[in-house]
């Protein structure tokens with residue numbers, strides 16, 4: 001398994017993160033470690049910062 005993390009902006013959708021990353025608070029403490037997930041960039045997700053698919057119903061279109 002590669003240590004390299006891939007971040008891909010999806011057309012009119014989320015930011016897909018492939019790999020394992022640590023979520024760190026303001027003090028530098030690891031609060032969660034997560035593998036392969038999507039981040040919301042449309043603002044409509046009810047599970048922010050993660051994408052829950054709401055961008056489809058919201059009709060999100062990126063510039």
Ligand code: FES
Nearest residue numbers: 040041042051055
């Ligand atoms: S990008 Fe998917 S819910 Fe916002």
